[in-house]
Structure formats: structure tokens, C-alpha cells
Amino acid sequence: QTEIQWWHAMGGELGTKLEEIVAGYNASQSDYVVVPTYKGTYPETMTAAIAAFRAGEQPAVVQVFEVGTGTMMAAEGAVYPVYQLMADMQADFDPAAFLPSVVGYYTDTDGNMLSMPFNSSTPIMYYNKDVFEAAGLDRETPPATWEELESFSRQIVESGAAPCGLTTAWISWIQTENLSAWHNQPIGTLENGFGGLGTELSLNGPLQVKHWDNLARWQDEGLFQYGGPTGGDDAPPKFYAQECAIYMNSSAGRAGVVANATDFEVGYGMLPYYEGTDGAPQNSIIGGATLWVMAGRDEAEYPGVADFFSYLSSAEVQADWHQFTGYLPITQAAYDLTREQGFYDENPGTEISIQQITLNEPTPNSKGLRFGSYVQIRSLIDEEFEAVLAGDKDAQTALDDLVARGNTLLREFEAAN
Numbered sequence: 001q002t003e004i005q006w007w008h009a010m011g012g013e014l015g016t017k018l019e020e021i022v023a024g025y026n027a028s029q030s031d032y033v034v035v036p037t038y039k040g041t042y043p044e045t046m047t048a049a050i051a052a053f054r055a056g057e058q059p060a061v062v063q064v065f066e067v068g069t070g071t072m073m074a075a076e077g078a079v080y081p082v083y084q085l086m087a088d089m090q091a092d093f094d095p096a097a098f099l100p101s102v103v104g105y106y107t108d109t110d111g112n113m114l115s116m117p118f119n120s121s122t123p124i125m126y127y128n129k130d131v132f133e134a135a136g137l138d139r140e141t142p143p144a145t146w147e148e149l150e151s152f153s154r155q156i157v158e159s160g161a162a163p164c165g166l167t168t169a170w171i172s173w174i175q176t177e178n179l180s181a182w183h184n185q186p187i188g189t190l191e192n193g194f195g196g197l198g199t200e201l202s203l204n205g206p207l208q209v210k211h212w213d214n215l216a217r218w219q220d221e222g223l224f225q226y227g228g229p230t231g232g233d234d235a236p237p238k239f240y241a242q243e244c245a246i247y248m249n250s251s252a253g254r255a256g257v258v259a260n261a262t263d264f265e266v267g268y269g270m271l272p273y274y275e276g277t278d279g280a281p282q283n284s285i286i287g288g289a290t291l292w293v294m295a296g297r298d299e300a301e302y303p304g305v306a307d308f309f310s311y312l313s314s315a316e317v318q319a320d321w322h323q324f325t326g327y328l329p330i331t332q333a334a335y336d337l338t339r340e341q342g343f344y345d346e347n348p349g350t351e352i353s354i355q356q357i358t359l360n361e362p363t364p365n366s367k368g369l370r371f372g373s374y375v376q377i378r379s380l381i382d383e384e385f386e387a388v389l390a391g392d393k394d395a396q397t398a399l400d401d402l403v404a405r406g407n408t409l410l411r412e413f414e415a416a417n
């Protein structure tokens with residue numbers, strides 16, 4: 001049997017489910033054994049894979065979050081593009097089977113799919129229906145706008161129903177990148193970087209400034225609690241423990257919510273938008289990750305990788321993964337199967353992610369982003385946001401600094417590629 005190493009970043013309930021899927025594949029045939037290894041957060045997993053490649057110790061497959069796409073695309077020689085692998089191995093693979101918003105993110109300018117969609121998400125809102133009711137709010141109505149979210153949070157805190165209104169995962173992905181797409185605002189030139197390496201960041205506009213200033217003010221007023229940098233690991237427990245009544249996270253935060261938020265009823269909603277913003281709400285953008293195949297492994301492994309990918313994208317496996325985790329059904333067939341199985345009717349709120357990502361035809365501001373060195377730029381986003389929370393800078397200064405620092409990284413990346 002040929003072993004295939006798969007490095008991934010799925011912890012908690014998601015990691016357990018991933019291992020279950022791998023076990024299902026390994027039991028389904030006897031030529032290959034896929035060996036999954038958890039390598040930490042998305043940035044840690046990607047950094048580990050790049051370092052391993054330099055040392056000649058790369059795994060055959062690595063899970064890379066969506067914002068690593070620009071860097072991986074530029075790493076020619078280190079990756080074996082998926083469209084090429086599937087053609088070389090004559091594997092069962094139809095890019096048209098995937099949802100358009102997913103395919104668009106991972107194809108090159110010639111329309112070739114470079115990595116294998118596996119876990120695509122989008123951020124949504126979760127809220128505590130019981131706390132809403134205790135605060136005198138309608139338990140069936142989540143806030144639709146940021147203005148409502150502020151007043152609901154105030155009512156929740158002032159009534160004593162919960163000590164905090166809002167917490168959120170991912171300041172970068174949710175409160176900056178998706179905030180912008182949802183309001184049809186750019187975060188960079190050249191179609192958020194899709195148009196080429198000469199792109200510059202532009203996420204210091206009035207919308208982003210207003211939002212970061214609001215989050216800092218809401219923190220000072222006791223309405224908002226920060227969940228920490230990168231994915232914001234401190235946010236989920238605040239929601240589970242009923243400390244914060246409203247929580248934003250990946251649609252795949254659902255697996256954790258189902259397992260841990262067991263003492264109260266959870267409601268789901270779309271992301272809020274600022275009243276009176278032209279074009280809002282637009283559509284949210286995808287997150288999550290895809291599987292990149294690394295070059296330089298023993299040739300015997302690649303047919304197995306192709307076979308495993310075909311298994312992973314089958315409607316049954318995808319529908320099961322989608323239903324358990326909250327990740328999007330990445331193929332039309334998995335979406336149809338899930339609906340036929342009655343899952344959306346039996347689990348209200350589980351279709352919000354798909355409705356939100358397809359709410360409107362994506363614009364150049366809302367189809368996603370593609371920047372080199374974006375993993376580092378995300379760290380800058382966290383750093384500058386924390387400076388605003390600490391009262392060291394106002395949001396305009398922090399976002400101006402972020403643009404300047406990020407553009408330096410983009411110019412270095414452009415020069416190196």
C-alpha cells in the first residue's frame with residue numbers, strides 16, 4: 001500500500017470529522033492509505049508546508065486557507081496544479097460540477113483549477129435566542145443592520161440578560177474583508193488583486209474606518225468583546241458560555257455550536273450591514289481552504305491523490321461534510337442531495353451561508369481577494385486593529401498605516417515574482 005501524507009488545519013469537531021472521512025476512504029480501497037496530520041492553525045500549516053518543501057520533506061497534500069492562494073499560485077515548481085494532476089491521472093473530475101463562487105476563487109486566468117475545493121465557508125451570524133427573549137427582544141429576529149446590532153447589544157447588556165452583546169472570530173476575514181464585500185467596497189486595486197501583482201491595498205475607506213472605530217467604541221462601552229488575533233479563538237467560548245449573545249464566525253463554526261452551545265437555543269442570521277449604504281447587502285465571500293498537491297513526491301503517490309480527491313468530491317461525502325460542519329456544499333450535486341434529504345427543512349438556518357454567498361451576482365469588490373504575502377498582511381490587520389482597541393490609534397490612522405505596511409509587502413512580493 002502507498003501512503004499519502006495530508007497535512008491539515010482542522011481542529012476540534014472538524015478534525016474528528018476529517019479523520020472519519022479519511023477512514024472511510026481508506027476502508028473503501030486497498031491500494032492507498034491516506035495519513036492525515038493536524039499541523040495547527042491555517043498560517044502554521046501553510047508555513048510548515050513551505051518550510052518542508054525547502055527541506056525536501058513536503059507532504060503530498062496540504063490544506064491551505066483561501067488567502068494563501070496568491071502565494072501558492074506563485075510557488076511554481078512547488079505545486080502540482082490539480083487540473084493537471086487530474087488530467088494526467090485520467091481521474092473523474094469535472095470543474096463544472098463545483099459551485100461558481102468556489103471555482104472562481106481557485107482558477108488561474110486561463111480558467112484552470114489549481115487546487116481542490118474541499119472546505120469552503122462564509123461567515124454568518126449566530127445568536128442566543130434565550131438571551132434575546134430575556135432582554136425583551138424578539139427571539140426570532142436577529143439584527144439585520146449594524147445600527148440594530150448596536151441597539152440590541154445595548155438592550156442585552158443594560159437589561160442584564162448577558163454581560164456582552166457581540167463577539168467575533170476573524171477580525172481580518174469577517175470584520176474587514178467580508179465587511180467590505182458585503183458593502184460592495186474594494187479592499188485593493190485591480191479587482192482586489194485578481195487583476196495582477198501590481199495591486200495595492202485600499203482598505204482604509206470610510207466604511208472600514210467607521211466599522212473599526214465602532215468596534216473599539218463598543219468595546220469601551222461594554223457591548224463588544226474581542227476574540228483575539230488570527231481566527232479569534234477566544235470568541236467561541238464567550239458565545240457557548242452565554243457571555244456574548246451575538247457571535248460571528250465561519251459557517252463551519254456550526255459544528256462547534258452544535259456540540260458546545262447546548263444550554264440555549266441558537267438562531268442564525270446573515271451578516272449585518274450599515275443602513276443607507278448603496279449596494280449593501282451585496283454578497284459575502286468564501287473562506288475556508290482547498291487542498292494543494294505538492295510536487296516532488298514519489299510518482300506512485302499521485303494516482304492515489306487523484307483517486308482520493310474524486311472520493312472527497314463525491315456528492316455523498318461532500319453532503320455529509322457540509323451537513324456536519326457547516327462548510328458550503330461545494331458541488332451542485334451535494335447541495336441538491338442535501339435538500340432532497342430534507343436537511344435544510346429540519347435544520348433551520350443551515351442554508352443561510354449559501355443564500356448569503358449567492359445573494360447577488362459578485363462584483364469586482366465581492367468575488368474575493370488575491371494578494372501575495374497575504375498571510376503576513378493578515379497579521380498586520382490584527383496588529384493594527386489591536387492598536388485601535390488599545391486606544392493607541394484611531395481607526396483612520398491604523399488603517400492608513402496598514403495600507404502603507406501592506407503595500408510594502410506587496411511590492412516585495414511583486415519584485416520577487
Ligand SMILES: O=P(O)(O)OC[C@H](O)CO
Nearest residue numbers: 065121173250252287288
Ligand atoms: O474557519 P474557516 O475554515 O471557515 O476559514 C475562515 C477563513 O476563511 C480563513 O481564512
